[in-house]
Amino acid sequence: MPSEASGVRPTPAVELRAVSKEFRVQGKPFRALDNVSLSVAPGEFVALIGPSGCGKSTLLNLVAGLELPTAGQVLCDGQPVRGPGADRGMVFQHHGLLPWMTAYDNVRFALDCVLRERSTAERDALARQYLQLVGLSGALHKRPSQLSGGMKQRVGLARAFAANPRVLLLDEPFAALDALTRATLQLALVQLWERERKTVLLVTHDIDEAIFLADRIVVFTHGPAATIRAALASPFPRPRDREALLEEPSYRALHRDLLAMLMAELAA
Amino acid sequence: MAQASDVLRERLPGPVGPTGGGWAAWPVGVRAAALALVLLAVGLGVWELLVRAQVLLPIMPAPSKVLARALAMLSDPFYVAGTNDVGIGWQLLSSLRRVATGFALAALVAVPLGFVIGMSAVAAKAVDPFVQVLRPVSPLAWLPMGLAVLQDSERTAVFVIFISAMWPIVLNTIFGVRQVPRTYVDIARIYNASAWTIIRRVLLPGALPSILTGLRISLGIAWLVIVAAEMLIGGRGIGYFVWNEWNNLDIASIIVCIGVIGAVGLGLDRLFGLLERAVAYAE
Numbered sequence: 146m147p148s149e150a151s152g153v154r155p156t157p158a159v160e161l162r163a164v165s166k167e168f169r170v171q172g173k174p175f176r177a178l179d180n181v182s183l184s185v186a187p188g189e190f191v192a193l194i195g196p197s198g199c200g201k202s203t204l205l206n207l208v209a210g211l212e213l214p215t216a217g218q219v220l221c222d223g224q225p226v227r228g229p230g231a232d233r234g235m236v237f238q239h240h241g242l243l244p245w246m247t248a249y250d251n252v253r254f255a256l257d258c259v260l261r262e263r264s265t266a267e268r269d270a271l272a273r274q275y276l277q278l279v280g281l282s283g284a285l286h287k288r289p290s291q292l293s294g295g296m297k298q299r300v301g302l303a304r305a306f307a308a309n310p311r312v313l314l315l316d317e318p319f320a321a322l323d324a325l326t327r328a329t330l331q332l333a334l335v336q337l338w339e340r341e342r343k344t345v346l347l348v349t350h351d352i353d354e355a356i357f358l359a360d361r362i363v364v365f366t367h368g369p370a371a372t373i374r375a376a377l378a379s380p381f382p383r384p385r386d387r388e389a390l391l392e393e394p395s396y397r398a399l400h401r402d403l404l405a406m407l408m409a410e411l412a413a
Numbered sequence: 414m415a416q417a418s419d420v421l422r423e424r425l426p427g428p429v430g431p432t433g434g435g436w437a438a439w440p441v442g443v444r445a446a447a448l449a450l451v452l453l454a455v456g457l458g459v460w461e462l463l464v465r466a467q468v469l470l471p472i473m474p475a476p477s478k479v480l481a482r483a484l485a486m487l488s489d490p491f492y493v494a495g496t497n498d499v500g501i502g503w504q505l506l507s508s509l510r511r512v513a514t515g516f517a518l519a520a521l522v523a524v525p526l527g528f529v530i531g532m533s534a535v536a537a538k539a540v541d542p543f544v545q546v547l548r549p550v551s552p553l554a555w556l557p558m559g560l561a562v563l564q565d566s567e568r569t570a571v572f573v574i575f576i577s578a579m580w581p582i583v584l585n586t587i588f589g590v591r592q593v594p595r596t597y598v599d600i601a602r603i604y605n606a607s608a609w610t611i612i613r614r615v616l617l618p619g620a621l622p623s624i625l626t627g628l629r630i631s632l633g634i635a636w637l638v639i640v641a642a643e644m645l646i647g648g649r650g651i652g653y654f655v656w657n658e659w660n661n662l663d664i665a666s667i668i669v670c671i672g673v674i675g676a677v678g679l680g681l682d683r684l685f686g687l688l689e690r691a692v693a694y695a696e
Contacts, residue, residue, distance in 0.1 A: 211599050229602045240596035245618045245694040254614060258604035290695035308604060 156223040158312055158344035159185040159208055164217035166203050177203045179370035180217070183363065187311075190338065190345045192355035194403070195365025195374075196410050201348040205314045208346060209235050221312060231259045234310035236301040238317040242289040248296075249285040252276060252304045259308045275307035276300070279333055295326035299333060306337050315347040319354065327351075328387070331358060339384065352403045355379070356396065357387060362403065367410045374406060474665040482665040483672070497657075499649065501670070505677060507649040511567075512635045515574025519631065523579050524624060527586025532616070537587055544580060552577035552638050556645060566646040570639070577638040578631035585627025589620030621692040629685035636678045 166178040177200040185191050193201045206212040207219050210229040219226040221233065242251045252272040260268055276285060279299040289297050298318050305313055315334075319327040331354060338345060349355050355362045356379045364374045377399065381390060390396050436444065457476045464475040474482075490502030530536045555576045559569035593616055601611045643652025651674060658666040 209599075209603060211602060229605060231605050233603070235599075235603045237596050237600070240594045240696070241600070243597055243600065243615065243618075244696050254601075255604045258601070258606045258610060288694070 155187060157184040157220070158187040158189070158222060159183070159346065160218075160220040160223075161204070161207070162218040162220070164204075164207060164214045164219060166200070166207060166212065167215040176370040177368060178207075179372050181372050182217075183373065185344055185346065187344055188342045190347070190358060190360045192347045192349055192359035192362045192379075193365065194349055194352065194355050194362060194407065195371065196367040196407065197350065199365040199368040199371040199410075201365055201371075202316050205235070205316050205346060205348055208312070209233050209314055231308065232310055233312045233314060234305040234308050235314040235316065236298070236305045236318045238320055241301045241318075242297055242304075244289050247286045247288055248276060248281055248292065248300045248303075249273070251289075251300055252307050255304045255308045271307050272303075275303040278306075278337065279303045293326075294322050295330055298322065298330055302330075302334060302337060306341065306343075309341075310343065312344045312346070315345065317348050317350070320350070327354070334358065335384070352400055352407070355403070356381075356399055357385060357390065364403065364406050365410075367413060374410065377402065472662050472664055474668070479665045479668045483669045486666070486669050487673075497649065501651070501654070501673060504649060504651045504654040505673065508639050508643060508651040509677070511570045511643075511650065512574055512632070512639050515571040516578045516628075516632055516635050518571070519575045519578035519635075520582055520628060522575075523582035523627075523631075524586050527583045527624075527627075528590055528612070528616070528620070530583070531587040531590025531620070537591065544583065548580045548584070552634075553641055553645070556642060560646075566648060570642050570646050570650075573642045574635045574639060578635045581630040581634065582624070582627040585623050585630070586620060589623025589627075590616055592623065593619035618692075618694070622689060622694070625685065625689040625692055629682065629689060632681050632685060633678065636674075636681060640674060 161181050161183045164178060164181045165176065168175045168177060181204065183191075193204065195201055203212065207214055208221070208226065210226045210233065213227075221230075242248075243254065246254060249272055252275060253268060256263075256268040256271055260271075273282070273285070276282060279302055281296060281299055281303065284292060284296060289300070292300065301318065305315075318334075319330050322330060335358065345359075347355070347358060359379050361376055361378055363376045365371045366374045379399065381393070381396065439447075461476050463469050464473060486501050490500040490505075492500040493503070530540050552573050556569060556573050559572040560566070563569050563572060597615050597619055598611060601615045606614070639650070640652035640655065643650035643654075644656040647653050651670060655667055655670045658664075658670070
């Protein structure tokens with residue numbers, strides 16, 4: 146990594162400077178995040194893990210611009226975040242698709258909003274192309290209620306990538322899926338990401354998922370007033386092979402360190 | 414008894430299997446239809462017997478007489494023999510026209526109003542006490558005010574229907590907008606959708622099933638209220654027609670009207686039931 150002094154360090158794709166976020170819960174202030182600083186390089190894949198309710202999702206909402214910080218600054222490409230923008234896309238865990246629209250219409254809706262200057266034919270082609278990339282060409286006109294949990298999240302990924310954001314925010318996108326579906330969805334995500342190398346912030350509580358997908362894993366302390374406990378690199382070369390990875394002693398060491406940190410947070 | 418054991422079998426858990434044919438072997442729908450016919454026959458039979466035994470007042474007609482009157486009234490519903498002597502079809506159309514006008518005006522006002530209120534937590538809280546106080550008031554209480562302000566019985570009837578239909582639509586629209594999950598709005602916000610796009614493509618389709626429920630309830634109430642309102646304001650209409658037949662001591666006509674009012678109300682309800690289903694969505 147280039148040193149600070151050399152001055153060639155690129156502007157972070159996402160930067161949080163001493164960010165705190167408070168909510169009012171039943172009239173009382175609740176501090177979800179406390180003094181969080183984080184810098185994510187362009188094209189970097191960062192996983193955020195921590196105990197439930199530690200404010201990881203709040204952090205994503207802050208980067209997305211859906212919420213504004215109580216203190217500190219959130220920057221995207223060096224610009225302060227003042228609200229949602231087409232440069233950031235998001236995949237949600239629940240209610241991620243509009244249920245009255247088909248898979249195709251859900252993707253088209255995003256493209257119609259983001260790519261207003263493009264022609265209808267281009268938006269149509271893009272929607273079809275990304276649904277095909279996630280293997281859903283046969284389910285274009287199905288509504289979410291007719292899709293399995295895994296297929297719904299595929300539509301969510303297709304929509305997020307099709308809108309071509311610079312930063313992708315994934316809020317526990319695979320948490321509600323069974324292990325096998327989760328593994329295939331992780332592969333689908335990796336393939337899309339290898340294709341386009343977007344900056345990714347992934348919230349998860351699955352250690353294996355974090356190691357397999359991310360370049361860097363940021364561990365949060367338990368909430369309220371959660372902050373960053375540690376950041377560990379997941380230095381394995383890509384493309385990664387899940388089974389080979391499991392055999393790797395350094396993988397097991399990293400897994401053990403992360404688990405120990407999470408257990409310590411739960412006990413604290 | 415076969416029926417008793419049948420009831421037990423429906424209520425109690427236990428093995429369900431062939432029971433040797435007979436009544437229990439028929440499908441539920443067929444058995445229900447048969448039971449309904451039996452109930453109808455028993456009801457009519459008791460009624461006919463009471464009339465023949467002269468237990469009831471002499472003005473109470475026998476079912477056979479009511480049936481004959483129904484055939485007469487429904488075979489020529491659109492005759493015109495004078496200003497107020499017209500067929501039941503015309504009476505119904507007058508009532509339906511008032512209901513349609515008042516209901517349409519109420520929907521035009523209440524849906525946008527409910528939408529605006531539903532989008533703002535402050536507005537919803539601020540308006541709530543007014544709605545809560547006005548909602549339990551019988552729409553007929555507004556009738557004298559309508560007469561005083563509008564000075565016209567026709568417009569007053571429409572006004573009363575407007576008031577009747579107003580509250581269920583407002584309340585259901587507010588509820589519909591407020592129950593749209595926040596994530597749905599966030600999806601649109603993430604993609605920089607304009608406020609108008611969020612209203613049109615997220616909040617409206619999300620709230621539509623609830624709005625339709627409100628419209629359906631309102632129409633049912635409007636159809637209840639129009640009969641009473643017309644009795645008070647007079648003129649042409651099914652409500653006044655019923656009142657007029659009472660003045661003529663013609664109970665057979667009144668009973669036919671009750672059946673017709675019920676059938677039209679059912680038809681309206683089913684129509685909106687279909688619309689409701691058309692806009693429904695599953696999560």
